[in-house]
Amino acid sequence: DTAVSQTPKYLVTQMGNDKSIKCEQNLGHDTMYWYKQDSKKFLKIMFSYNNKELIINETVPNRFSPKSPDKAHLNLHINSLELGDSAVYFCASSLWTGTPHEQYFGPGTRLTVT
Amino acid sequence: DAKTTQPTSMDCAEGRAANLPCNHSTISGNEYVYWYRQIHSQGPQYIIHGLKNNETNEMASLIITEDRKSSTLILPHATLRDTAVYYCIVKGDDKIIFGKGTRLHILP
Numbered sequence: 001d002t003a004v005s006q007t008p009k010y011l012v013t014q015m016g017n018d019k020s021i022k023c024e025q026n027l028g029h030d031t032m033y034w035y036k037q038d039s040k041k042f043l044k045i046m047f048s049y050n051n052k053e054l055i056i057n058e059t060v061p062n063r064f065s066p067k068s069p070d071k072a073h074l075n076l077h078i079n080s081l082e083l084g085d086s087a088v089y090f091c092a093s094s095l096w097t098g099t100p101h102e103q104y105f106g107p108g109t110r111l112t113v114t
Numbered sequence: 115d116a117k118t119t120q121p122t123s124m125d126c127a128e129g130r131a132a133n134l135p136c137n138h139s140t141i142s143g144n145e146y147v148y149w150y151r152q153i154h155s156q157g158p159q160y161i162i163h164g165l166k167n168n169e170t171n172e173m174a175s176l177i178i179t180e181d182r183k184s185s186t187l188i189l190p191h192a193t194l195r196d197t198a199v200y201y202c203i204v205k206g207d208d209k210i211i212f213g214k215g216t217r218l219h220i221l222p
Contacts, residue, residue: 004157041199043158043212056209090157102148103210105157 003027004106006091012112013081021076021109023091030096031055032074033103034066037088049074050096078111086113118202123217132189134216136202139183145206147178149187151198152215158201161187192220 004025013019025032033056034046048056052068063079078085091106119137126132138147148163162169162176164185169176175188189196201215 042214043152045209045211048209088155092157102160102163103158104160107157108155110155 002107004091004093004104006089006106006109008109009107010110010112012114014114015081015083017081018077018079019081019111020078021089021091021111023074023076023106025072025091025093025104025106027093027095027104029093029104030071031094031101032068032071033092033094034074034076035090035092035105037090037108039087043090047074047076081111081113083113086111118204118213120200120202120213120216122214123219125219125221126189126192127221128194129191132187132192132196132218132220134187134189134200134202134218135184136186137184138202138204141182141204142206145204147176147182147185148203148205148210149174149176150201150203150210150212152201153195153198158212161200192218194220194222196220 007022031050033048035043036046037043046060047066049068051071065077068074088108088110090108092103094101094103146163146165149161150158152158162171162174164176164178178185197220199215199217201212
């Protein structure tokens with residue numbers, strides 16, 4: 001019954017590899033997001049999609065490419081992984097874009113790049 | 115989005131009310147005040163939000179001053195499970211900008 005789920009929960013990989021993180025929400029929401037939480041615990045938004053359309057694209061290297069096959073899924077693909085990509089990545093969803101709709105977060109994916 | 119200021123950490127005795135303050139003196143008229151919390155390394159959890167009026171739900175109460183320049187989140191009967199980092203966020207569009215938050219310790 002998990003509202004927002006992410007796979008995998010942990011991901012350990014080497015520099016230069018390409019990896020994907022999957023996110024699914026079963027809440028019927030139109031908008032989905034990706035956040036990054038670094039080692040200092042700062043949470044920053046990376047992307048948001050509304051009904052499969054890119055809405056927010058913060059200053060993120062173009063090695064990161066979100067893909068939304070349908071409005072219930074927002075996957076994050078990362079090319080040529082670097083040490084600095086190590087972080088916890090959270091997916092979130094909300095009913096639709098804008099206030100006052102709250103966001104529901106997934107459990108996170110801890111990515112470690114060695 | 116307006117910036118928020120919160121104390122770095124706070125302690126509260128178990129069973130007592132936890133009152134978490136937040137200053138947002140540059141808030142504009144269409145911006146809401148939101149509170150989220152993050153327990154250990156879990157995903158942030160929505161708590162409550164408000165625009166002008168005080169709000170209450172099953173988790174907490176939100177008191178917003180009349181000038182809207184500050185607010186207080188109240189957990190009426192804090193338990194050990196309320197130990198978390200609490201984020202006060204002022205939001206006018208789709209982006210949530212998280213600050214450093216307040217680390218709340220509930221003491222047994």
